[in-house]
Every structure is written in C-alpha cells, then in structure tokens.
Amino acid sequence: MLLDAYRPGTDGPWDRRTASHLLRRAGFAPAPADVDDALKEGLARTVDILVSNAQDAPRHGELDVLGERIAAGGGGIEKLAGWWMQRLLHTHRPLHARMTLFWHNHFATGNQKVGSPAMMLRQLRTLEAHALGRFDELLLAVSRDPAMIVWLDGDSNRKGKPNENYARELFELFSLGPGNYSEADIKEAARAFSGWHQRAGEFCFNPVLHDDGSKTIFGKTGDFDGTDVVRMSVAHPACATFMARKLLREFVCEQLDAALVDELADCLRAEGFHVAPVLRRLLSSRAFFDARHFRARIKSPVEFCVGLARSLEMRAPGQALHRAASQMGQRLFEPPTVKGWEGHRRWINSSTMLVRINTATVASAGRGEFGLDADAWVARAALENGAAATRFAIDAMLDGAVDDELHAALREAEAQPPAAALRTAVAVIAASPDYQLA
C-alpha cells in the first residue's frame, strides 16, 4: 500500500534531505536548527509534533490580538494580510498554518467583494479553528460564514427567488467536483440555503425568506435545509475522492496516481473526514517520501517569501513580505476567483519569475525592509571566508545539495569576503530553479 509507513533505515534514510522535505512540505522552508530537531526526534515524533502541536510561540499571543485590533480599527486589508504573513513567519505550528492557507484557497473568498477586513478576519479564524479538524464541520461553518455569504450572494437567496451561486460552488469547488451532481441538484440545494443570510457581519437565519418546502437532492427527497445539504455533500461518494485529490496536490504533487487517490479517500472516510489523522498517515507514508517528489512541487509565493525569511531569520515586516508575495501573484484575502489560485506551474511565468529573482537579490542585499543580516550571520556562524559563507547558504537553503551549474555560478560568491559572499550566495540560490521547488 502506498500509504504504508515509511520506515527509515529500511525504505530509505532519515537524514537532512528527507527531514527537510517533510518540514518544507508540511510547513515552510525550515531553519537549519529545525532540521536538527527533526533528526533528533525521528520521523514519527516529528510528524506527531506537526500534526498535534497545539502550542504556538509566545510572540503569537500578542500577534493574535493585533489582528482584531487592525480589523476593529478600520485597518485596510493590506494591513491584515501583512499581519497574517507575520503570523506565518513566527508560527510554531507550521502544518496548522499551511492548512489554514490551504482552506483559504479551497474556500477562496476575496475582500474585493466582501469589502470588510473584519469579516475576512472572522472567516480566517473559522478556517484556523477547523484547520486540522473535521471537514464536515468546517464545511458547515463556512456555509454560515458571513464573508462567504456576501462573497457568493447568500443574502439574495430567498424563498421563491433562489440564488444558486453558493450551492453551485459548494458542489463544484468545495466538496464534489464537476460531474457528480446535476443542475437540478444545484437548484434544489439553493432552495435549502435560502434565508441563510448575514446581518452586520453575523450569520442570521431568516425563517420568512427560507423555503421549507420539499426538495430532491442526489435522488433523496425531504424538507432539507443547508445543514442537510452539507451533510449529504460530505456523505456523497465523490467527496472523499475530491478532497483526497486536493490534499495530494497540496502536499505531494500535481500529477496524481489514481491508486494513491483511492487510498487517501478511503483513509478520509475511515477517519470520518478528520483531517489530522489523515495528514499524519500521509506525511508518514512511503508515497510521501518517494524520491520522485523531492523538490518537485513549485512553491507558492507565500511559501517562497515566508520560507526565505524563516530559513535565514531575515528581518521581514509582514506588509513588506506580503507586498513581495503579491507581486509574485498571491495577494492574501484576494484570490483571483472563487476557484482560488491554480498553483503549481501557474505560479511561474517570465514576469513572476523575474519578481522572484529580484526579491532574492533585494532581500539578500539586506538594504530594504525585508532582508538578510549577513554581518550577523558571519559573526554568529563564525564564517571565516567566502567559501565557508557560501557553504553555509547551501546548507541552510538547499540541505547541502547543489548541482554543478549552481556550484559554478556560486564561484562568484566564494571569491568574496564572508558577508558579501553570503549575500551573493543567498541571492543566487534564492533565484535558482531548485529553490523555487519544495
């Protein structure tokens, strides 16, 4: 079975490369000390910590309050997005943070239409609360989420005048995928959600505008409401397969192996759609550690920026970090459409690649808001010369693995004094094709 546990020593090593693969995929590019910890703890315990760690950094407490303050104080969405980036940067629960991002993309909602940072924050809190929890509970919470209601026109869904927008996306994008329901199912499901409105940013059920007549959905007839439709969607055989595909695209690769999809879908059903145990299984599996998947998935702009800042402990104010990610094509709270960001190869084109290259050079030069403190690293890691500084960057950013081409390009760095060498090496590595991959 592809989801059988990967046994270090028998199936392959548990070394810097494998540990770093796990930490990158289940979070962001790790700092060297994080890899040391993972090697010490071993695979099973590392996955355990990723999946179940409920404690976050002390800094996080202060940051949490700040979000509410930004939203309440009428701060713009850019401020809130910067705050989120800051939290991603400082989190001690990288998998939880990644799953929150995953759900933001899955239930892609844009402030452009919602027009309320407070409502966007509230939705983010909902996604966080259920990030590793049960999918059926999350789906219901999102169906009642005020930002989602505005985003997909829930307020205009009333008895006798159904608005199909939410029902359609619930089936197509949130739970089943195209081809698993009929247009009639959508029409009937829209009636079930009629009267699910929001008022002043709070969910509000309006019984007068709710159609409580009989509906037929997926061949079953009854006086269904939105809660029933959510339950029926998750119980639909296509749901587990649909969600297995999405999780595999996020954590493993874009081109999926049908057998692996089936195994993970079975796992989802067996676990009652509880995400934590499913991810524990996936992240410990032989399929996950298959050598073909190492450095074979394109990082999102947020992964690129947060990872770069985390792995080298860069100075990185949230808004500056978010501006960089935005230029690369990912503005948090502003997905391009309800389908979210398509990801993978769609992240990279010649313009966004140039932005990545320029972000690498500007951040490594350390003169901007978001940047490397090369002098501090030279002192802290006792980097005596250019060669040592270059080696340090290769270890920190590429787990020590460097191909001939990159090595040739890095000769330019090695010849310089240590701080300058570190700056050049970080720029070149961050701009390299390998570094764009997780």
Added chain:
Amino acid sequence: MTLNRRDFMLRSGASLAAGLTLPRVLVRTAAALGQSDPRERILVLLQLSGGNDGLNTVVPYRDDAYYRLRPTLAIKPDTALKLDDHVGLHPQLDGLRRLYDDGWLSVVQGVGYPNPNRSHFESMDIWHSADPTLEHRETGWLGRVLEREKAMQALHLADEPLPLALRAEGVDVPSVHTIDSFRLNADDGGAARRAIFTLLDRPDENCESHAGHAGTPPGGSGSEADFVRRTAAAACANARRLEALPPDASGSYPQFGLARRLHEIARLIAADFGPRIYYTSLGGFDTHARQNTVHPNLMAEIGQSVHAFYADLKARGVADRVLLVTFSEFGRRAAENASLGTDHGIAAPLFAAGPGVRGGVIGPSPNLSALVDGDVPHAIDFRAVYAAILERWLKVSARAVLGAGFRPVEIL
C-alpha cells in the same frame, strides 16, 4: 463556446501531458522567423477600468431627454465636439476629434451584450473571456489567439496583474509595469547579477529543442524543475532585451500615465520588438459621485495620450500597422444619481483608432426616450467588434476564438 471549449481542453490536455507549457520569450522563435513580416499588424487594446460613462464620452447633444436625465452632469450642446447631427465627443477629447477629422477614428455606439451584468468583476470577466454566460472564464479571448498562433507574442504593460483576456493554458504573456521595471536588479556591485545570469540566462533553453542537461532531477525535461529553468531563462532573455532597448526621447507626450505607457509601446513597436498584441489600461472610471471632478480629466488623458501616440507612430513610419481599440466593462446609467455621479449601466460606445480604420460613427445613436430599466439597451454585441479585430486585423479565425460566428462590425 462549447465547441471551442472542447477543442481547447483537448489541445491543452495534450500539451500538458507532453510538458510543453512553454514560456513565451520576446524574441522570434525559429518557427516564427520564417513567417515573420516586419509589416505585420499590431493591436493595442486599451482597457478603461471601472465603467466609463458612455453618454458623457460620445454625447447625444441633440437629445432633450439627455439633458432631462442629467441636469447637472450633461455636456452642453455648444461644448460637445460634434461628429454628426446626433453625437459629439466630450470637450476634453479634442485629440480624438483630430484623429476623427483625419479619418483615423471609428466610433462604435451601443456596444454591450445580452443580459447585462452590473458587477465590475463579472462584467470585466465577460469582456475578457468573451463569454456572457460566465461559464468559461478560465481563458481570455486574446489568450486563445496566442494559444492558436504559437508564433504570436503579446505584452501587458500596466500596473495591474495580467488580465484574464491574455490568459490561456500554456500561454505566458509577460506583464510589465514599465520597461524600466522589467529588469534584473541586483545592487551588490554586480556579483549576484553576473552569477544569476550565468546560472539562468541560457538562450538554448528558450525553445522546445531543449534536451535537458546534467543536474536535471528525475522527471526529465518535462519536470517542474525543467519548467522553472526554462521560464527563468525566458525571464532573463526578456529582461536583457528590454534593458537593451535604446533610450528614446522622440515623440511629444503629455504628462499622463497612459501617455507614458503608450510612449513605451511606441518605442517597442518602432524597435520591432516582437509583440503583435499590446494591452494596457487606465483606471478611475467608476464615477459614482462628483463625476465632473474626475471624468473630464480622464477624457483629457485619453484624448491627448492617444493623439500623441499616433503622432509619434506616424513620425516613426509605423502608424499604419497599429490599431488601437478601447473598451470598458460597462457604461453608466442614463440618469445621474443624487451624488452628482452615475451608477453602473450597460452598453456604451468604444473607439477604434488608426489609419487602418474606417473613420466614422457606427451603430445607432442612443435613444434616451426608450430606456429599458433605466439604460439604453445594447445595439452591437462586443464580440462583433472582437470578430472584426480577429478576422480583419489579426487575420485569425474569429469563430475558433469566440466559439460562435459574429458578423464583424465595419470598423476595418
């Protein structure tokens, strides 16, 4: 759309499987060289974002109903720049009026689509995808042109992200804020820049003949690593070509953002840079309140910038190769609102400019005495304008791109 959609899915599926989602480079590929013609025609699309007020752009100065509906905002009959016995241009559109007098401006009235959508977001997607049902908003109409015409290049020159209009599977259109900003900027004394160019700038990786090399991870030349490598090479090549563009102070342009962008486009056209499609935009048209403090300035920006653009192109001897077309996601309501502004409407006029157009006013002038739900209904489907651009200018099959047949509007 159905046929075209299926067609598209089949082809994109095939190219994805083969790993041939190639980045576009702003150089003529070997395949294109054979067919390239320095006299080939160029399209410049100018998006007016926010919903331009059509009735104050092309003014029905003879219609009493217009003055009743807009007691404070109407353009006075004596100031409208009269085009014929029914309509005249906004007084700040003098630049366009001069193009009109030379027969270089075609004014198409009442352009829209059935069942109009008043959301900026949705209506813009409709214009971009050329699909009023919004069922297929994955690809844009120009993206589909580029997907079919592998040798054709496009460039997006604006501050916004790449618009849907230019997107399609396997199509990578460079998006540039300014020519100056599309460059590799390493300011560490050049070491990082040299090293990055050494690593990434590989002209041989720009085309399909790339055969892989040492260090390619498992997965071969269709792998993600290889895709990134090729795209990075394209980014470097584009940056290098743009950096090499000679400085050029010719042309006399007003101090407007749009003028600066059109000036850059003129330079690229004159340098025979490659793109056949240039896309730029101007925002600020969502004039819900105090419209008269904003809209005249926007009209001046368009009129003066487009006029300067054609004067410059003419001086460079390339004007006859260039067609410029404007559009906005919708017009505005016929009646002004209580905030001295106008709300989201439906159909509106658009402009096509250049020596190649049939100068004149096309389509019926708005009849403000026969409003439907407060708006003048559309008379011409925007896809009929696209059909004219596709069939008669870019010489590609409009049916294949639009998914249905539309009789081209007689702008060309």
